[in-house]
Amino acid sequence: MDLHSRDALAAGESSRRLFSVAAWHESPFFTEQERAALALTDAVTRLGPDGVPDDVWNTVTKVWTEQEAANLIVAIATINVWNRFAVTTRTPPPTTV
Numbered sequence: 001m002d003l004h005s006r007d008a009l010a011a012g013e014s015s016r017r018l019f020s021v022a023a024w025h026e027s028p029f030f031t032e033q034e035r036a037a038l039a040l041t042d043a044v045t046r047l048g049p050d051g052v053p054d055d056v057w058n059t060v061t062k063v064w065t066e067q068e069a070a071n072l073i074v075a076i077a078t079i080n081v082w083n084r085f086a087v088t089t090r091t092p093p094p095t096t097v
Contacts, residue, residue, distance in 0.1 A: 003094070033063045037072055044076045
């Protein structure tokens with residue numbers, strides 16, 4: 001989180017939006033596309049026995065092209081793999097900023 005937050009801030013993202021990501025469902029700061037990406041991220045990360053809910057997938061395909069949706073899935077899956085490696089190997093987060 002720290003690395004990505006610092007990168008986002010350096011790229012011009014507002015701290016207000018970053019602080020709101022955890023409450024994106026209630027936050028007014030995200031576009032329809034961003035909300036769809038966040039919902040897909042939550043669904044893929046917490047993948048249940050029924051997979052990604054239809055309403056989430058339908059929203060994704062409504063606001064993103066097929067190629068964009070594929071890119072989102074690859075990004076979400078890649079970051080999930082990195083996180084799982086770090087947790088499995090008990091890799092501590094960097095302590096320097």
